[in-house]
Amino acid sequence: MDFAPLTHDPVVDVNRAEELDRDLVVIPDGGVGLVPNVGVIGGSHSVLVVETGLGPRNAERLLTFATEYARGRRLYLTTTHFHPEHAFGAQVFAGAATYLVNRAQAEDLAGRGPGYLEMFRGLGAPVARALDGVELVAPDVVYAEHHDLDLGGRVVRLRATGRAHSRGDQVVLVPDAGVLFTGDLVEAGQFSIFPWFPPHDVDVSGLGWIEVMHRLIATDPRVVVPGHGAVAGPGVLADVRDYLELLLDETWARRDSAMSEETIAAEVEALMVQRHPEWTGRDWISRGVGCFCAEHG
Template sequence: MTDLTDPAVRVAGARELAPDLLVIPNARVDLVPNIGIVGGTEAVLVVDTGLGTANAAEVLAFAVEVAKGRRLYLTTTHFHPEHAYGAQVFAGEATYLVNRAQADDLATKGAGYLEMFRGLGEVVARRLEGVRVPVPDVVHDGVHELDLGGRTVLLRPTGRGHTAGDQVVEVPDAGVLFTGDLAETGQFAILPWFPPHDTDVTGIGWLAVLDRLALGAPRVVVPGHGEVGGVSVLTDVRDYLRELRDETWRRRDSGLGVAEIAAEVRDLLVGRHPEWAGREWIEPGVGCLCAEHDA
C-alpha cells in the first residue's frame, strides 16, 4: 500500500497516452505531480520532476530508459517545489528550459518556498534534504517551439493564474495538454494567497486562462494532480472558480468582511462538493477574490 504521507513518485505506474508519450500518474498522493515523458525521433522532454532529488533521480532514470540515447530536455509547469525542486539532478543530463516569468519566480520566491515546504513535516523535509533552488539552462520569452524530431512541443506561458510563471505544455499532434496546477481533479483549486509574501495568484486571470485553454479542445488533459481526462478537466475547474468568485463577490457587495464571507462560502461549497479534497484552500481563494473585488 502506498504511504500517502510520503510524496514518492512511482515510475512503475507510467502509462501511455499516445505513441511515445507517457504520464507517470500521481496516484492521488499529496505533493506528487503528474509527470510527463514526451518523445520525438531525436529527443525526449520531461515535464516536472517531483519533490526532491530522490524522486527526480527516479524520473531521470526512467526518462533515460525511455530515451534510449536520444537527447533529454526538462521543463517545469511552475516553480512550486513538488513540480520543480528536483531539477538539479538533471544537470549535465538534460537541458532545463522555462519561461521568463517562471525563472523570475524561482529567483525571487524559490528560497522562501523551499523553507516553507521544509516546514510541512519531517517526511517532506527529508525529501528536500540537499535540494537547491533550480536554475534553468535556457529561459524563453513567449511560446517556445521545442523540436523533438518529428514532433514539436509548445511550451506556452499563460500569464498569471495559479502563479505568475505558469506554463502549459502542448503536444499538438497527440492532442495532449499538460496544465500544471492550473487544473487539478477531485479537489478545490489551490489559490496560494499568502499576503504579504506572495499575492501573484489571481482568480480572475486564472478564469481567463482556463477559458482560452478550453477553446483549444485538447483530447487529453493532464492536470497537475489528479486523474487524467478530457477538456472537462479544464471546464470543471473553471466552473468552480466562477462559483467561488460569484459567491464571494455577492457577499462582498453586501458589505460582509473577509472572515465572515470565508466561513459562509466554505460551508456552501463543501456542501456542493462534499467529495472533494483540499477544503483548506477555499478560505485563501476567498481572500484572493475579495482583494480582486476591492482593487
C-alpha cells in the first residue's frame, strides 16, 4: 500500500459512546484514521458487539466496556468484514463472547488475514504497536448468508451481502430501532475504500458494490452507522451509490476510448474531487478506477 505512514495511535475511545436508541450505543471513530465505528446492541438476555478495533489493546477496552454494559447478559461478537481495524482483536473475546460471521468472511479471515496483518504492520509504528500480539482466531459460529440473532426481545439481522468492498461483507440491521451498521460498504464524508491491490488482492467488486447499495437503500433504515465517519441518516446510502455509479460511468466512458489507465485515473480523480471537495480519502479514487477498468465488459 503506497500510503503515508500513520503517525497517530488508532485508539477506540469508549468514553465517546453515544446512545442511538434504547439499549443500543455506538462508539464513534472520532475522525481518527484506522478506527472504526463500533456498535453495542442489547436485548433482555444478550448483548452484541459489532467490530473489535485494531488489535488486542483496543479489543480489551471494548470487552471491558461491553462487559460492564451487559451487566451479566451473554456476549456476542460480530465483524462487518475481516480487515484489521474491524476484526483483528477477536482473540480477546475468546471465552467471553460467541464470535459469529458469515462463511465468506471466515474464509477471508483465514486466507487473507495473515497477508493483511503483515501489510498493515508496514503502515507505521503506531499501527505495528496496535497489532503487536495479534492472533487470528476462527469464529465460533459460521453462517451461510443470513442469521437472525435473538438478544431477547430484540432480533438483530446479520446479512452477508456478497462480494463488494470484500468477499465477506456483512451488514447488521436492528429492525426495531431502524439502525443499520454497514462496515466499509459505506463511509461518511470519504471516498469509498477500494482495497484494489493487484496481484495481491483483487477481491473488491465495484459492480457488486453498486448492487449491494441498491439493496441497502431498499431496507429504508432510520440511522446508518458507516464503517468510518459520522453516524448519518439514510441519505448517505444514496450518496455512496451515486458516487460509485458516477465513478463507473466516467471510468468506462474513458476505457471505451482506449485511454491508458493512468490517464483515466488522473481525469476521473480530478472530476470526483471537483464534485466532492470536502471528502477525504482521495487516494482511493484511483484504486476504484483500477477496479472498474478490470470489470470493464
